[in-house]
Amino acid sequence: MRSSHFGLVVLAAVLWGTGGVAGALLADHSDVPAVSVAMWRMVIAGVALTLLLAVTRRLSPRSLSAPMVRRILLTGALTALFEVLYFGAVALAGVSLATLATIGSAPLWVAVADAVVGRTRPAPRTVAALALALAGLVALLGGSIDAGNAALAGVGVALAAGAAFASLTFANRRPVPGLGAVRLTALSFSAGGVMLVPVALIGGWGVPHGVGGWGYALALGIVSTACAYVAYLTGLVTVPPFVATIVTLLEPLVAAVLGALVLSESIGPWGIAGGAALACAIILLRPQRDGAEAPAVTPYDGSGFPSRQE
Template identity: 55%
Template sequence: MRPRHFLSVVLAATLWGFGGITGTLLGDHAGIGALSIAMWRMLVAGVALLAYLAVRGTLRRLSAAQWRRALLTGALTAAFEACYFLGISYSSVGLSTLIGIGSAPVFVAAYDWATDRRRPPATTLIALALALGGLALLLSGSLDTGRNGPLGALIALGAGATFAAITVVNRHEVPGLGPVEHTAFAFTFGGLLLVPAAAATGIGAASDGYGWALTIAMGVLITALAYVAYLTGLRSVPPFVATIVALLEPLVAAIAAALIFAERLGPLGIVGGLLLGAAVVLLRPQRDEPESLH
């Protein structure tokens, strides 16, 4: 596991942490629904990266194998976005985040065990326990079950399963398909897949400069750059480790909310944040660690 790839996953989780706040600001300002926000973040991310490739003169046709990987990643990401936001609508942000993001490492571990009977190292299991405990404490103040908690929890599990699938599917690169190309085509396709779902609830869009600034920031920085970093990290970071590090997302979101909206973390939230940080430190690459743990 290379340190720069590990840091790429940390960067991805950090950027994702600003997604909730940006989405909330955009939704409140422009009156846009959750599914429309998910659609716009994917479309803006994909189109921005396609434009970047075109300007660089590196936009090209993909091979059949590259298309299959990009389309599969796009479909899984669209499913993750839809499940996550639907989970929130049926339960709460806290419960959907805890189940949706927290279950992803468990799904990856179950997949690894089912396919080749591989058990994660003890250190990684300890890190998972610290991360999940920290996540539960961090979100303890927002774990309302909502109007239909069981259904919301089930949908959130779908989000965890699809995020785990994104990570496992991209464990190995397709030759010649770089992270930027991959994300560009995958997110353009995934955003188009979300158009019918967003249309069913009424597609909304920003109507002024501030709204479009939020939309572009959410698509380019929080989504495009983050997923490029995540796919780059998966070149040597094992999927199980990557999904645990991704649990930094709600910690960054909580810190950002405290700074921007003056929300208090509270004692349990602070302890939870420290446990999440300790889990990531425990997972960091060691100098004598082999290049890959696959």
């Protein structure tokens, strides 16, 4: 795991954290429903990156191979599914509980996939970091959780959203030759945005209006989405999926800090303690030195004990 790639995953989590504020400002300014916010962020991200590739003459649609097309469609579909499920969970269970269940479950889903597909299990240091991060996440969000009658259903949808994000991460753990992160994000988000159009039409259509509305939409699509996913997918080149999903737990911390600064929301002492725990977890995960640290997962032979590394 390279320090530079780990830093990109951290950057992605920070940029995703800005999306909550940008999305809230967009919804308030232009009265855009949550599903339409998800659609616009994907469409704007995809179009912006596609234009960048076209201007720099790196789009080359004719050079797309069958494996590239499959990865593009899979990434776009999983991202669109994640967005729909997450906002559905928010509608049922509230922002805090939905975020806690979605982001908190993603590393666990990846661990299950590693065990089933790769026959590997997390290293002790990584498990300790996950426990610390989850404790911090509960402290950060626990005080604002309002469990209503639909909370149980919302948690179920949020767990499905966490599985979708884990699948997105796991599917992109190995890059397709010739398909860089910018090109993948551009084409997959364009495809995913189109997939969300009929969902937005059913769930509530909304269009940003005015300079302010489009400013928030562009910030959400370009900064909080396009740049974030390019950084994340680039970081996955050497950062294991389990570690990457733990790092994404930084997102609600950044969102909470920005909410306090921009929207005058309160964090409180438990939130501060939770933020400190999340920060400590990220420090625990950081590479000790490039290319020489213990693997984030340990192979095992099914007997219940780690298999020997030759």
